[in-house]
Amino acid sequence: MTTAPGRRSSTFTRLLRHGFTDASAAERLLDGPALAPVRSHPVLLDALGATADPDLALRGLVRLAEAQPDGPQELLSTLVTAKPLRDRLLGVLGASEALADHLARHPLDWRALVTYEAADLHPGVADFERDLADAGDPVSLRVAYRRCLLSIAARDVCGTTDVAQAAAELADLATATLRAALGLAGAAAPEDAARCRLAVIAMGKCGGHELNYVSDVDVIFVAEAADGAGEHDALQAATRLASHMMRICSETTVEGTIWPVDANLRPEGRNGPLVRTLSSHVAYYQRWAKTWEFQALLKARPVAGDPELGAAYVDALAPLVWQAAERDNFVTDVQEMRRRVVDNIPRAHLDRELKLGPGGLRDVEFAVQLLQLVHGRSDGTLRSGTTLSALASLAAGGYVGRSDAAQLDAAYRFLRTMEHRIQLHRLRRTHLVPEAEEDLRRLGRSLGLRADPVAELNREWKRHASVVRRLHEKLFYRPLLDAVAQLAPGEIRLSPEAAGQRLEALGYADPAAALRHLEALASGVSRKAAIQRTLLPVLLGWFADSADPDAGLLGFRKVSDALGTTPWYLRLLRDEGAAAENLARVLSAGRLAPDLLLRAPEAVAILGAPEGLEPRGRDHLEPEVLAAVGRADTPEQAVAAARGVRRRELFRTAAADIVASYGTEEAPAHPDAGALVDQVGRAVTDLNAATIAGALRAAVRAEWGDTLPTRFAVIGMGRFGGREQGYGSDADVLFVHEPRDGVGEEEAARAANRVVAEMRRLLQLPTTDPPLPIDADLRPEGRSGPLVRTLKSYEAYYRRWSLGWESQALLRAAPMAGDPDLGRRFIELADRLRYPAKGLDEAAVREIRRLKARMENERLPRGADPTLHTKLGRGGLSDVEWTVQLLQLRHAHEVPGLRTTRTREALAAARDAGLIGEQDARILDEAWVLASRVRNGVMLVRGRAGDTFPADARELAAVGRYLGYGPGHAGEMVDDYRRTTRRARAVVEQLFYGA
Template identity: 50%
Template sequence: MRVATQRDLIAVGFADIERAERFLKARELESVSREDLLEALSYCADPDSALLLLVRIAEREPKVLKLIAQGDRSIPLFRVLGASEALGEFLVRQPRYLSIVDTDPQATFRAREAAELTRELLESVGADPDAERPVATIVGTEGIVALRVKYRALLLDLAMRDLCCADPEVAFPLVAAELADLAGAAISAGLALARAEVITKTSPEAVDALRLAVIGMGKCGARELNYISDVDVIYVHAVRDGLKDDGAAHLDADAAAKMAAQLATLTARAMNASAPEPGLWELDANLRPEGKDGALSRTLDSHVAYYKRWAETWEFQALLKARYLAGDAELGAAYEEAVAPMIWVSSERDGFVESTQAMRRRVTDNIPAAEVNRQIKLGPGGLRDVEFTVQLLQLVHGRTEESLRVRNTLTAIDELAEAGYMSRADAANFGGAYRFLRVLEHRIQLTRLRRTHLMPTKPDAMRTIARASQGLGIPGWISTDEMLTRWQATKREVRGLHEKIFYRPLLATAANLSADEIRLTPEAAQARLKALGYADPKGAMRHIESLTSGVSRRSALQRQLLPILLGWIAEGVDPDAGLLGFRRLSEALGDSHWFLGMLRDSPAGAQRLCTILSSSRFITDLLEVSPESAAWLGNDADLEPQPFDKLWSEISSKLGRHKDHEKRLRLIRLIRRRELLRIALADSARLIDQDEVGKALSDVDRAAVLGILRVAEQEEYSQSEKITELLIVAMGRQGGREIGYGSDVDVMYVHRPLPDVDEQEAQQQALRIVGNVQHYVNIPLKPAILAEPKLEVDADLRPEGRQGPLVRTLDAYREYYSRWSRVWETQALLRARPLGGSDKVANEFFELVDSVRYASAITPSDVVEIRRIKARVEAERMPRGADPSRQLKLGRGGLSDVEWLVQSLQLIHTKAYPALRTTSTRAALKALKDAELLPAADVEVLDHAWVLATRIRCANIIVSGRASDQLPRNIRDMEAAARWCGYASGNAAKLEDDYLKSARRARVVFEKHFYADE
């Protein structure tokens, strides 16, 4: 016989090589082939423990060694010995049960029936399994030992099948269900022992007169029990009807309660009292009414009365798992039937969702700090996160969705996904995580059959758990690191799902709705719509019926979501328009799975969408033609405006892939429309401020104009040689990067002929390119792009305005600014910046521009001219009939006042104060304050007025889809503008008052400084 080397022992998985060598030489194993033994031990999660147990078993029953020579038939024994010291010890005490593991391993787990388990355990104590109220004949300590031994034999059989199956995570639901059935069978046998003992103190007739049902709670009630766990129960009793009042059989209420308590106490003692065979588990009745302070058993009426008047929220969550377990089956069924209606209306209690959430937080907060990271059950990302999440969803939505009225966690997850309350992906992840965590918990408990949920800290113990958790069908052993890595990843995934789902505002809102409101019955819906403020409830009902009719998953999800979304839509300015927009968006998206999933799983996204649809025609129209963009609402990162470089890279890439210029122009405009929508959505969600809005919009328009310029240039160069270099210069608000949603793109065009080129031909080429740019921004595209925000390129700020050439050479600009430039043209250059085109031309042109706008202070006559032009603008450009106090741009204290004052001071002081050399109005205001050219208080007034006017201008187009420079007069438009500007609901009048006050103050500051020396 070959002697096993240390390498052989290491390969098998021994941790203590010297100890293994000693036991392999034990006299009990002398008759065993070392090769066969090592082969058998290689199936052990813990070969060290298994070898010791084998020696001890062989000492008492040498026949065990015959299994080793039988190849695969030895696997069940060694899988058990390597995973469970406690079951190995049981075989040491009871070697007659070795026959259980003398079998071939089965890859598929096969469960045993509950009735079969109950029969075997009743027979173990000599009770008649077919009797209505079985009574044990093997009583006292002998009966307790017989019950426990038989229970452990059945547990050994179950563990063997579990440890030998191909995939324990697949087998887990069946294993947990059989464990619960086995517990119920043990309680039935324990109750038979209790009846036998009480009979000796009373009479068979008295005991027979009492009906006692044991109700399983928690994991036992849900048929998802652990290997070792407290078995939570509730006792309910009654006196049998129809008995003769012969004294012996008569039980009054007090006597019945006393006997029920005796039976309950004796049943619990059979499970866990001191005896030669160790106890099984604690039978815990602390979930009963009033807990430890309450009666151990109550009548059904007493239970019902308590739950109706005194029960706390958590007690209904516990009742979700309630199931008849043992004793009087008819009484148990009556209990289930009586409490069920109270379970499914419990979520209507005030603060139900919040109290459930708080309870989960308390559980986490009370974990000892040293155990938090080791907790599989209670810690963050543990089993409780899954269970609390699932139970809360069941209790909130189970009022109207009967399919959710199930006890088992995995079944509930499947039903929640099927009904649409949880996405299929989340359900798959939650279910998979739950199975994995439960298998880990089972393997930890199997080791010594102790109630624990902590991952061990010793490396050898963790290795045993990793290997024991592995299915027999997987070749090779999973390492400890692999197990721990998966465990940590699972915890992160579970915690993320728990926080996403468990803390949904949708849950609290749904819990506060009546059952009729949730069902959206026509009567309840119309009443609710009217109460919420819908002007046309009948029209709204048509939209609701269109969205919810049918049996599709989409219709089912709409029926769940709409009762809640209707309230959020009603929080907007125009609920009827919002609901219509929601219907159009839903129809445009069809069966897209992500849309309703986003509404369900992302409360922020859902509430944002509802608010937008009922407050913004501009965004609603854009969403209708770009419905996929609604997905951004669920993720702040998706709403982040794209930087210019990224936009230009995308446009350049798409232009390079297409040759047809109409298709290229269409792609540019589609990208622009998409990005305008992104910015508006980010703005609506308060993720960006007004300065960021202006910069983002400027970048989008810049990218679009440059894309159009490239198309125009390539079109020209495909027909003729390039003979000039072109530059587009941003002017006005585009130059300052402070535009709004309806702003034009103010530009100037500059070109420089290439060397040795006829200047007239170069001018003609530049005009053709620029003319095409102007044409392409307005050309109707086929097919038309609906809801496209207009892109207006305006070159009116060029020298000589509309009377001047559309494009000039660099030299022509140089000559013009040196000879004929007027002060308003110098003022316009204060906001000039390169938009795109030739970098060389840009460098030279802005040397010229800087020499004009920053060279020297303007003269007194220039100041007079600026004032004259400003007065003329106010007189001639103010819309006819407009109220100057309400005109946001040209009115008193409006944008024009602030900008003209700032620009006039820039022209006067820019040479002495370089910080004033900025194209941004707000940056210039800050520089004026820092240079003490304007008092800080005046700057604050001007800045506030400018920002508020800009914000209201943006609100006007956002609300109506049309640009307007007027402070709204219509109360609904004013309310919508106020909401957009950050005011709370019902503050339209406050916005109006704030703007008029702000404009008056700005006008005072403007006149004080603009006309300072008059």
């Protein structure tokens, strides 16, 4: 292979293509004498390239070939002719440096991988016992153990077994090894073996039939005196046997160690006796055991020693395990234990901790075990010590949603496979994801990620960890179901006091009222109650994640009372995963959305449809409103129909905003606050425009039928014209008309004024829906001027009398309802004023600045904090909008991008034109978006508009949650608002006031 440079180059390229990272070293190894018989065989490179680490596999193969006592011919010929052996052996060599070391020390052990019989695929305890039977001392036991481990690893890395089967085989191998070690201990002290009956109970992952490659094997010892022996002597003999057995497995020799045997889960831990009698065990668990000790007993399984005594131990303690959930503070204890585990992880390891960290394996195990302990009291199908089997049973029994269970199952398998591959490399006990690039590459390739192993591994790991963390948090609340509902007639699981304590711990301010709601929803044997019992634990967790869990639960009861007999309602929540969570988020986010929903509960269907949370545009809304108005018999009925559409669509918009702001289990919180503000602004503006169009149609039909004597248009101003309205915004408008041919000026004016009066009357009729105030104070001459003018009157006024502020106000003018041609011609008129051909002179600029300063001094409400008022305060909406509008008035004649009614669009155009720096534009935009979000949040939370943060602590916290601040961070939200608006004010001082 080294005879010609060209050939060497070709080989080098092939090696790189097959995944080698050190192709030069690989070439040298392939050219060496060890692999001479097969160096040119095409299957070798293909097989090496299929391994997790081709370089590691090649080095291991060379070492193994060189170590063959009779030469490498048998090994190599079998390797190239037998694909099963090739895949297994090279797969192990590419994944495990430690097993490569073992093969180099015991070069004929590769023959254990040759067989490929059906019985070889899933060996059990008896098979492993046969493989260990010839081990007559601790050293030979270690060698035989590693040989068995080699076979398990080979099946694992080749995909012959999945991760659950591999974990079960590892547990079976551990069982056989414990039995062999106990046999060696008994053979060394036959007199001790004769004095006692000793049983070894596996705990933890060994007991659960889900062991790792390298893990402590947790055990508990129970003993009784043999016939004719005294109890004291029997316990001493059993202790010596147990201690010797532990040393055989745990001590390090020239062949390494097997694994540590850990007996610290026994009663009293390290301070208690190593061996106890059965009666002593039972007495301890009846009187002294803590909650976690019963949780540990879920996985107890007799594995070695006296089988009858082992079975008696499990039978005696099982009833105590399934009563543990009735203990005081049970859920709190379990949750606190999980938090302590996370708190004790070194901060430097937290992000790499695969087992104990947030989103790790322990999160799955704790959630599953908690559900088992609660529901397993009455459902024996849940009493499995194996996590994935228990999870499947929980799903089959309806205690966990099928989708949730499938996601947890997939995540747990992925994380366990990661853990197995990490440990397999050097057979070291670790749960930390490595940091070195080469280790991450090998790990990713071992999981089948080949395109970009490191990036794909990190992406998949984080995705699965996120799923685990989310579902762990969700499932940890499920035991509340038993706190409030009767699972069987007459059977109450917890006292009201205990249930109330748990609800209070979750943040419910009135647990007694919460209990009443839950009992009303979930008691009984009807199908409705059964479905509610499935839904409520999850909903309770989502409610608890909000600032006002009580309001969320109360709203859910009201909606359920209103729709409970509707067949589709509970089915929607049960079967459409997003609908239930969306409903929980909406009901617990404040008053506005629940009030809208309770006026028309059937709107809950919006939360389940895939497109349900996409606000509808004006082109869809206006035809629907006008059609509803057309079907009404009276103007009042017509405007009620228009309001009904507005109520439903306002709920849709608010729900979409809340869900995007809070995030859901399927999608994180929306990262772009500006996009959310724009979405709400467009949606609310379009909705109000459609509603006003409906009121206009109703007013016209009441007296004139389909045709008004004068053309009529409604012009949006302010945030209405800018399509930037919030939930509590007024609709600033101008009314313009133009007499039709043959209609006199006076008749047209009377008709126009009657239409305006009727529109305002209809829109002001008493209703429980959010009001839509019409404000025409931006018209010429303000409140002193006529409500409606002809287009010619507007033109004459603006030509002769208009002031600077009126041109500025027209920057937001846009047609919103009525005659489209008249609206277009009004905008053409407005363009001449708002985009002056030569910009503004300095006198006009000074006048705008003077008006702004006067407004700041006079219009800020008395007692309001100027640093927190979103509209008129420092760096708030007014500051940003006046700054942007001044730029428009001065430069829109030469910068077409500035000719927009929208603040953010104009700001971006000014930045692109170089009129404002990138950083200054970003600061102003951030402040405007934040102030708008605060106003929207206040309206959502309080159900009424407000320009400053709520004084009530719970309402303030709810606004904080809407803005993305977690519990206890409302103060941080206020500080961030002050900081953001302070920076914006500094930009305003420079750009607007010329400081």
